Amino acid sequence: MPINSLFQLITLKELYGEEWSRACKVLLMPDLFNYMLTGNMAAEETILSTTQLFDLKERKMSREILKRFSIEESLFPPVVKAGTVAGNTRKGRIEALKGLDVDVISVCGHDTASAVLLTDAFRNPDCLFLSCGTWSLLGGLTEQAVISTEGFEHSLTNELGYGSRNLFFKNITGLYLLEKFRKQLGERLGRTPRYDEITAFVQNDWEDCRLIDIEEPVFGDEDVDARKAIDAYLLRTGQGLPREEMGYFKIIYQSLVETYDKTVKAIEAVCTKKYNRLHIIGGGAKSPLLCEMIARRLSLPVTAGPYEATALGNIITQLVALGEVESMEEGLESAWKPAGVCRY
Numbered sequence: 181m182p183i184n185s186l187f188q189l190i191t192l193k194e195l196y197g198e199e200w201s202r203a204c205k206v207l208l209m210p211d212l213f214n215y216m217l218t219g220n221m222a223a224e225e226t227i228l229s230t231t232q233l234f235d236l237k238e239r240k241m242s243r244e245i246l247k248r249f250s251i252e253e254s255l256f257p258p259v260v261k262a263g264t265v266a267g268n269t270r271k272g273r274i275e276a277l278k279g280l281d282v283d284v285i286s287v288c289g290h291d292t293a294s295a296v297l298l299t300d301a302f303r304n305p306d307c308l309f310l311s312c313g314t315w316s317l318l319g320g321l322t323e324q325a326v327i328s329t330e331g332f333e334h335s336l337t338n339e340l341g342y343g344s345r346n347l348f349f350k351n352i353t354g355l356y357l358l359e360k361f362r363k364q365l366g367e368r369l370g371r372t373p374r375y376d377e378i379t380a381f382v383q384n385d386w387e388d389c390r391l392i393d394i395e396e397p398v399f400g401d402e403d404v405d406a407r408k409a410i411d412a413y414l415l416r417t418g419q420g421l422p423r424e425e426m427g428y429f430k431i432i433y434q435s436l437v438e439t440y441d442k443t444v445k446a447i448e449a450v451c452t453k454k455y456n457r458l459h460i461i462g463g464g465a466k467s468p469l470l471c472e473m474i475a476r477r478l479s480l481p482v483t484a485g486p487y488e489a490t491a492l493g494n495i496i497t498q499l500v501a502l503g504e505v506e507s508m509e510e511g512l513e514s515a516w517k518p519a520g521v522c523r524y
Contacts, residue, residue, distance in 0.1 A: 185231035210289030218267025227289030294493030312464025319349020
């Protein structure tokens with residue numbers, strides 16, 4: 181993906197050579213926070229696995245990639261696992277915090293890795309996860325990294341989760357387009373449509389078949405005019421335009437669900453296995469309509485919630501590291517009880 185750290189570093193190296201030559205260490209954002217809090221430099225493996233600089237099979241920096249692009253391996257600090265004590269604020273770089281004497285835990289720096297902890301997929305190899313927010317991340321856990329031409333052609337990725345577990349999934353533009361259209365429609369109408377209004381409208385006609393390819397780059401652009409972009413796609417593909425502006429919500433919902441279905445089929449083909457359920461977390465899990473549409477389209481039972489799975493996974497990882505709970509299993513069981521999980 182264009183946002184991967186490898187391409188950012190290549191760009192920095194080519195366009196800002198003087199700054200590059202002065203670099204001492206490369207710290208990803210979560211590791212930079214830990215450095216400021218503790219004074220210690222380390223590279224937490226879940227966020228490091230998103231960079232395209234990491235060997236997913238060997239679980240270490242890819243010397244081949246670093247060599248190909250003339251990036252020194254010494255620029256990267258030692259790799260640590262999520263749940264490692266990063267240090268203490270007494271030795272940090274922030275004077276105001278040095279007197280607090282607080283241990284700092286290196287949690288899953290990649291938010292999806294923390295969130296997936298709260299899903300059935302983390303304990304059940306036949307369950308898929310869907311982290312549904314601005315981005316949608318849809319996939320499952322595998323015994324090892326799935327590295328194949330077929331996986332590459334389907335734009336599937338491998339990243340690490342808690343305990344070095346392999347997450348095999350796809351990054352999909354998620355609710356970003358819906359939120360963009362909702363905000364822009366609100367500006368035109370003088371008021372932003374409520375979610376219950378949107379739900380009521382979409383529920384009136386399940387079978388509207390207008391679809392867009394939600395993965396086209398234009399639909400994820402920061403400055404996208406959502407209605408114009410959707411209209412252009414519909415006209416280009418010989419589809420009629422909605423009669424009402426609220427009809428665009430229906431197109432976005434259905435197109436998301438269609439993309440999820442195609443992605444599940446691709447994952448099952450690459451992994452040569454069938455999954456028997458799906459667990460949705462994040463903001464999208466708050467929508468009974470979206471969850472029901474997904475369950476119907478994928479013909480899978482769906483579990484929805486908790487919504488703040490990333491925060492819960494982060495907290496549980498810290499509690500386990502500090503010995504406040506005996507095991508990850510105990511922490512997850514405690515988190516599930518008040519989480520308000522729904523089934524579809």
